[in-house]
Amino acid sequence: MSDSRFLCLEKLTLSYGKNVAVPEMDLDIGKGELVALLGPSGCGKTTTMRAIAGLMEPSSGSIILDGANITRVPANKRPVGLVFQSYALFPHLNVYENVAFGLKLMGIKGKQLDERVVDGLKTVGLSQYATRKPAELSGGQQQRVSLARSMVMEPKVLLLDEPLSNLDARLRLEMRTELQRVQKESGVTMIFVTHDQVEALAMADRIIVMLDGHIEQIGTPEQIYNNPASDFVADFVGFENVFERDGNKIKTLSGDVTVSGDIAPTTKGLAWRPTMVTLGEGPYEGTVRGTSFAGGTREYLLDTPLGQIKAECDASLPAHDFGAALKFDLPVHKAAQLARTGSL
């Protein structure tokens, strides 16, 4: 077993009754990796996570963790931790008792128990809250208790369900850094589920983009952000102008339009971020249908023969009014070249 195949899903099929949520998924996750399972709701990411935790039994396929087949190992015997989206702290126990819960079940007691709980609370910076009840803590603090409660168990894999979604914007940034720090310090393999690409890009070593129960693309944040493999991924990470490609033409609302530039022969589609659209000059013309000021930039929605185009340019440039005719270009050398289309 190599470190890059620490957790392996092999032809894993997950279903709810007759509905197959995830068909035959293959996935390898390396030891100590921080991985994001990214996708819209209903894409199977949470189902996959629950299967790894043992809360859902796969209908076929297997889960191998650290060389051992854990497919049929019950959830309470798996070396896997899970931080719930709602934190799921035990309301009748205080912070200390919550963190000690799993350790006590393992038969650890006395001084050793105390040391590990105190250590766990220190890691998440909550030592002074040990005697508080969960209801007396803020959302961010509850999240930390939940994290400590799982971490003290020293799991081989730690799963986090939408870890930042219940926090406000400022706390989110803080928690992001916190999670990364805890992961790097402990070296635990961490998989978090999210529908927020910003979160995935900012935190993960590697991102697994899921759609309709299958994996759309696996890559580093840079790869996903700059070289999306499909129209779905492109749209998801902000390439909002996506076209299918046929030879040196792109398919648009008003038929095929010839574009000039180098396109790899395998490219099935082209996609541009709003910021990649050249405004004010170019071979195409559109009408401004919407404009909004976004601080440093100004966003435009254009009605064009190619379809709706989203463009964004520096806010210091003169603004174009609603209804104005505007020339623009879609420069091919800037576009993301997509290997697959048809998933949008």
Place this chain on the structure above:
Amino acid sequence: MRNKLYAPIILLLVLAFLIGPFIIIIAASLSAGETLSFPPQGLSLRWVIKVFEVESFRASFGISMFLAIGGTLAALILGIPASYALSRYKVPGAETIRTIVSSPIIVPGIIVGLALLRYFVVPFNFGILLALFLAHTALILPYAVRVVSASLNNLRSDIEEAAVLLGCSRTGAFFRVVMPNIRGGILAAFILGFVTSFNQVPVSLFLSGPGVRTLPIDMLSYMEITYDPSVAALSALLAFMSLGIVFLAERFLGFSRYV
């Protein structure tokens, strides 16, 4: 202006209507006279003391206590798992089950009593005490299910999964994280069940038999023969017992949250 005058008057009348009988009973029980009367004739504790000397009151109090405590415990033993299943699993026909479980509240006690006697006790020849016990358990069950369900529905179910992932079995998770969090609801159900059973008349009336009666039935038959203030004294004592229980429950549990 008018409203300001009417409101306190109506409130006073309602209070008088609610508390009035209670005050009359207390006053009557402190009477020194020979018959039940209000206003009391003189003042004494002789009838309160008499209550404890009547043999049949002692016996029927014991039976009522047994039914109230035993019946409520039995109802909880059946009701807690039922509530859990109804709130956590997608039981087919859950609504129907809920309605059936609640039916003893809806159907008048006198009908339940008659039906139990005619089609349950007589054909199967149950002993009186067993029949009373089963009937009280059935009557308390709806309260147990409703109150326990309410506190289960307020409890997130993912804490059970969290407990499982920390090493508990499913059953272990129920006892370690579900039970402690619905303890208040269970105690509230216990008190409600206890009071319901203790005050039960119509069903017990049908099922009581020679030598085995609940306290309220015994009081009724006592009054048919003897019209002295000891029944009033006993009523007052029972009222104080109920008040005491509810007061303690409110004090330590916030009872009114559950009922």
